[in-house]
Amino acid sequence: MSTTPLLRASGVSKEFPGVRALDDVQLELRHGEVLALVGENGAGKSTLMKILSGIHPADAGTLEIEGAPFAPSGPRAANELGISTIHQEFHLMPDLSVAQNVFAGREPRRAGFMDDRALVRQAADLLRRLDIPLDPRRRVSELSVAEQQMVEIAKALSFDTRVLIMDEPTAALNDAEVRTLFRLVRDFVTPRTGVVYISHRMDEINEISDRITVLRDGRYIDTLDTPATTTREVIALMVGRQIATDVRPAPAPADRPVVLRVEGLSTKKLLRDVSFDLHEGEILGFAGLMGAGRTEVARALVGADPSTGAVEVRGRRVTIRNPADAVGHGIGYLSEDRKRYGLLLDQDVASNVMLSSLRRETRAGFVRDGAVRRTAADMVRRLGIKTPSVRQRAKNLSGGNQQKIVLAKWLVRDCDVLVVDEPTRGIDVGAKEEIYELLESLAAQGKAIVMISSELPEVLRLAERIVVMCEGRVTGVRDNAGTTQHDLMELATRFGGTAGEPHPSATTGDAR
Amino acid sequence: MTSPTTPTTSTAGPAPATGTTRGPRYRQQLQQILAFAGLVVIFAFFSFASPFFLEWANIKGILLATAVTGIMALGATFVIATGGIDLSVGTGMTLCAVMTGVFLTNLGLPLAVGVLGGIATGALLGLLNGLNVSFLRIPPFIATLAMMMVAQGLSLIISGTKPIYFSDVAGFSQIALGELVPGLPNAVLIFFVAAVVAGVLLSKSLIGRYALSIGSNEEATAISGINVRRWKVAVYTLAGTFTGLAGVVMASRLNSAQPGLGLGYELEAIAAVVIGGTSLRGGRGTILGTVIGALIMSTLTNGLRIMSIPQEWQKVAVGVVILLAVYADILRRGKDA
Amino acid sequence: MTSPTTPTTSTAGPAPATGTTRGPRYRQQLQQILAFAGLVVIFAFFSFASPFFLEWANIKGILLATAVTGIMALGATFVIATGGIDLSVGTGMTLCAVMTGVFLTNLGLPLAVGVLGGIATGALLGLLNGLNVSFLRIPPFIATLAMMMVAQGLSLIISGTKPIYFSDVAGFSQIALGELVPGLPNAVLIFFVAAVVAGVLLSKSLIGRYALSIGSNEEATAISGINVRRWKVAVYTLAGTFTGLAGVVMASRLNSAQPGLGLGYELEAIAAVVIGGTSLRGGRGTILGTVIGALIMSTLTNGLRIMSIPQEWQKVAVGVVILLAVYADILRRGKDA
Amino acid sequence: DDGGGSGGGGEGDKPYVALVSKGFQHQFWQAVKKGADEAAAELDVEVTFEGPETETEVDKQLSMLQTALDKSPDALGFAALDSEASIPLMTDAQSRGIPVIAFDSGVDSEVPLTTVSTDNVAAAAEAAKHMVELTGGKGKIAVLGHDQTSQTGQQRVSGFVDYIEENAPDLEIVDTQYAGGDQLKSADAAKSILQANPDLKGLYGTNEGAATGVVKAVQELGKAGDLTVIGFDSGKAQLDAIKDGVMAGAITQNPVGIGYETVKAAVAAIDGEEVEPVIDSGFFWYDKETMDDPEIAEVLYE
Ligand SMILES: Nc1ncnc2c1ncn2[C@@H]1O[C@H](COP(=O)(O)OP(=O)(O)OP(=O)(O)O)[C@@H](O)[C@H]1O
Ligand SMILES: Nc1ncnc2c1ncn2[C@@H]1O[C@H](COP(=O)(O)OP(=O)(O)OP(=O)(O)O)[C@@H](O)[C@H]1O
């Protein structure tokens, strides 16, 4: 191994209007290593990667690959230099198939025309080699977020790549998929290649990375050898304070009234007879593998998808035909797909935060803009959203801060029942803990929360009871106390229906 | 570093860059003032080119010529803000004029009732468009194209393919041509008042905010608990109401309902909206922009005519000037666009 | 996916969703066959309603009436697939016809040269549209609206506002009306051949794939390293080429270039595309759909005429049937849409 | 198939005459239709009447003609937007043995048995003659046309312009604009003309829409009586303007007569009778004084 690093960036600065995203930042990737890049939301990680992959030009600084200076003129140029990137925000063409997305711009041709059969074959080969169970002919718009992430990964690995940049590739994945991904990363790393790996999940970083570079507020802080460092130290460098982990929720009082009762929820596509109760002040966790149907439960519940079954709110049977009805009954839903179902990307922070509650901020039918901005600014402060002003467009915020905006929207709306689907997707450790505390304080105020998460530690950290799903069915309900990740995993992989508990149901209390 | 191809900037959606920090609202204002500057340049040019251009009678003529299309364009702005389109405004306006004629002339109803009836006809057309788009999920282009044909057919059928005259309806022609404000025809006054109302509705009321939200991201708006279907129906109905008002104003100006008219007006209205900076993809739009867009169109036509430019050259000139005006606007907004 | 990496028996992964596994292609075909069924229903209805409808002469008439708009619609499909729009196809076609007239009649060039010149005119118009849209970043609606006016003006200027006749150009009228395949006018043959070419281009070649890709997500396409700007120029140029072909066919059918014609044809062409299932938002579209959309429009018009339905009612009927046809299509596609 | 002899089209056993005109929505064409319907009732035949939306849509008219032929009518009435373009279909009609009657303007072909028409050039010249008289043959005048490209539209301008140029050298035509025959746009265009030429002596509108627009413009600018306005065709707005003195007078053709004579000639042709090769339906100048004459009142429509 030579002493010249595979990739080096030094003195890189980048300014967006009103935001100094990067200030004299350096980064060095050695041959054959996985370098983790960590930092709080808005620290500048994605910006640095976008500079390396030719999406943004840097204001200052030099980039070298194998010691040779380079300046990618665009993403294609970066690819040709051997740098490929899995961006935090997906860049997929939803109307095209998986295969067409993976090989966009590099379609196999025959006699001047595209050879679609070869395209599908190549894609199928690639997916098989990567052990990603996806049909290459499926349309991307039909995929779940996790599956879309898989497409992005396959695409990045389809190049002849020396430097692989992964910007929060596991944010949408659950443990099983993370395993698959890590195997891919290990297979990828050879003495001539290297990986830059961005994540907010410390356990992953400990497992996969060789060294860790820390950014804070757009500045380079330090680079550490992973084996010689503890998570605690890294977090302290990132956020400048200590964070407690390994907490579990306090056992809940027994006699709380049922706020929401779901009975026999089914959809044409996936769900089979899903039932559960939700009590006042309770956080109910939902665990399961990709495609287990947790998101679909949430969508069916709020009327975003058609379904059959009964829903009772505080004992009263309600009909929910669309999310507006749901909100009318005090049920809010925070989607896992913030870009598609969460944000108005072209509108400002204030409009996004206030979208669900706008009606409340009107006088005589007119919107009180002053009040709207004040409330939004309050939320920005409370959640520590990094933005120059509430008039910044949502599009220009970092991924984690965008997620906070979506959360803020529902906090302002103040629903009795809040269904949060992957609420901490892309949120840094420090902020994550703040959000946990926030959810707990909401519960303490008597709100009921359904929390869907692919991170089992997160589920165990917050939920008093945990519903586990597999293939659209509830395969078990566990109380937090005494339950391990392994137990949940076992329930989540009960394929084939009949096996398992005879009548899995999350319903508690007396029958109807 | 080398200059990037900035692939992130699509022509449609404004992307990150200079000026963004000051917030969209500030930028919007700047944008509008400068779009206004474009109009001023056109004005200045014609003032030099023709001594008659700046006479009040001519300015009045321009304003009057803007009124009908302008009123339609106000409504169209809301529809376009949602990412939809309304092709039925032209012939719809005619149907409203014809219905006003039926109410006032054939049925002899009182003036106010007839006028409200004409406007209500427009609202009804808009309601139907909205229901088709929202509940039957027919793409707006198709739904309103169909409505455009139906309205055209109905105008001819109801009127018996004959103009309906309002000569016997006392005061009807005063609606457009009377001068409540001395020197300013009421049609222009109605246009301005309607613009102010539309402006307030778009920027300050729920219907406008939700229209822009729907245009920005319909799915996210729905998941946020807004009844997107119902608000879309409301938006199309509102647009139809403006169409109805345009129909009444036109009928009043011509003192007759001409059933054969109207086709092609929808394109002018949409053009005014788009020149005014509202994106056909939805999510952004302003009423001031639309008013300026409509004024640019009619000022151009008037100026070229007053210069006695031959008709065929007028078309070329209008085309080129629109290109230039919009390009200048894009340049001004810089990388932001 | 956990330790044993074969969680389900389905090779397609853990997506038990019905139908989706068979892939987009299968569904698209199904969809098209069923859209075709819509056309068949219309056909069947008119066959019962009028004894003249199914006569070959009438079918020929329908096909001939479809040819010109149909050819324009083929090109428009590509533009719409990118999420753009081309309003200049109508008057652009006229300009191409006029230029063909100039080449053949005024300049007396050989037939082939004149025809190619006409088509090249279209390509040039398309190129200009493409440059305006891609490089000047003018919204497609505005860029092509301006081109629509410019082309209209130029047609009038170049022709001196008079039709140019091809009576002296031997064989010219055979281009549209000759019958290489006995009983089938060449115009129809040209339309079909053009449709096949367009179909292959859209579904099998890079230009089609990238057009759909751009329409689906322009940013992502650019990030995939595809030169979006250049491909957009190519797409508009291709559309212009079809416009040129339409112009030549139109000129040949009329044996003259009519400079006043063309306005309004763009709407018909776009309607054919949209009725055929191509979304105005871009990203999806098929040529077979466009052909069927064009046939639905002209069959409707013809059938209602042959039933001697009064003209004003024809409009209403066409509007309503288009709504029904598209709604049926939406119902059929169900939640998929 | 067979030559479509009697008993071919339509329902019932009445002879069927298909009329394909140049337009449909304009009052002029509605008047033609009215005449045709009158004749149909009188002669007990079935008549259909169709025309494209604007007079530029040559190909749409051909499609209508094609469909009409496919209905195997017993006779066909046709007002060609472009003679040249319709030659193949005329030949087709002949080969199917369908007699063709041309109306409005002639069809440049041997096929039609007769042509029922008005001479637009002469009619426009008549308008010019009155313009010269009423303005004293001196000063500036302007023309507001309705259609720049259709034959009728061009003839109504050129007949006027040619007459002025030949007979009134001191009368200067300062501007000719077109506004598509749309009242609203015509009004705006006429206002621009008046605005650019404050000393205008006369303004001529070439069809109902254009003339009505001119009247509107003059009224809106408060210039009634300041200049000589001459119109074309009729319609209530024009008749009122003449009564009120805003308009000096107008030319009218005899659209009802055209429709009537066309159907009459068609029926004669079906019955195998001889028809005159040209049937001139004539045109009239009318003004405040003459508009109530029975002969003229008959050809005017509201
Ligand atoms: N296009 C842009 N325009 C304006 N500001 C931007 C733009 N892109 C990023 N920023 C700002 O630059 C800063 C750094 O953002 P970046 O996306 O690099 O953060 P990050 O470290 O990736 O955060 P996260 O963990 O939330 O993804 C943020 O404050 C963000 O708001
Ligand atoms: N918007 C969508 N359109 C079509 N299919 C979808 C959509 N969202 C999810 N699916 C499909 O529905 C199935 C169930 O996914 P769902 O999102 O409910 O699972 P999940 O348990 O939330 O897991 P994850 O979110 O990790 O995928 C998946 O196979 C997915 O492909």
Ligand SMILES: [Mg+2]
């Ligand atoms: Mg990031």
Ligand SMILES: [Mg+2]
């Ligand atoms: Mg999910």
